[in-house]
Amino acid sequence: MNVFESQAQAQNVDKDRRQYILSFVSYISGTVILLYGLPHLMSGNVALASLLLGTSLTFLLTVAYYHRTGDIDLACKIEAVLVVGFVLALIYHGGHENTALYWIFPFPVILFGLLGVRNALIGNTLVLLAIAVMLFTPDWIHAEYRPEETTRFFASLVIMVIAAGINDFFRERSHHKMSALQLSREQQANTDPLTRLPNRRFIDASLEPRLNQTPDEFLPLGVVMCDIDHFKQLNDQFGHQAGDDVLKEVARLFRKTLRRQDVACRTGGEEFLIFLPRTELTDVHIVAEKVRAKLANTVFPIRGTPHRVTASFGTAVCHSSGELSATVEYADEQLYNAKKAGRNRVV
């Protein structure tokens, strides 16, 4: 399990941005192109009307495809291909009274929004090359542009692509920096500074929301509550620093013993909660027993003398996303029973 969620949240923010651009291109541009195309249909300009109405329809179909599948990457790629096709076809045709060149400017910017800096730069460069070929070999195209118009248009389009590329490059870079900063803040807030394990806040801020979002990834969720035995005595006898060293060593043992998808959190002084995704009670017991035995057999050198530390464990299993708190409470009760029954055991 990815313990910290900020990376995924940053990706969601970026996905939202691309979704807005896709919707803007599809709904706004699609509608404008449709309204622009209808009069040409009425006036019998079939070629231009088909180009405009066909583009408008395919824009709307692409956004419908996205709403059906949720596949933003593919939807943006399809939309980008349509944008490029529309631009080239419009330049070829010339549009209404050969005014096509005036309508092209927004589209390189749209490509940056849909594809990201790298892919949009490649796409825009190819489009520029294709436009250059079309404009500077006028015999190949249907439209008739004035030579001075094509040169100025092309120069300003190149500047536009460069400006949009620079703008998007720095926007993307600051987005990455901000998400890295957010990730590090989130990690700090959700991490116990002594043991570097996730803390109680992590459970509320990250684990529980994820359990609610994707319960199948977790359920049945094994819960083990663990509490070091006679820790006060150890602190009193050897000092707080020795107690801290033991806590760090216990955290290290958890990391070494548990699976990658399991999460051990430090929830209180000498109290830990271990979450075992997709684990039934029998296996929860086996894991807790393995941790218990490993801890009991570990020798802690405290002030130069070997020392042994034990812990008690309470186990439970969460079968539905709404039951997490109740399951943790039950594991706590089981821990109490383990303490009552003599400590250094799993109940």
Ligand SMILES: Nc1nc2c(ncn2[C@@H]2O[C@H](COP(=O)(O)OP(=O)(O)OP(=O)(O)O)[C@@H](O)[C@H]2O)c(=O)[nH]1
């Ligand atoms: N070194 C150290 N000690 C801590 C920390 N947090 C809590 N403690 C100590 O942990 C001890 C917990 O003691 P108790 O709750 O009485 O539990 P216990 O002595 O382990 O007894 P049982 O749980 O019944 O076996 C207290 O002395 C706390 O001061 C910490 O971060 N570092």
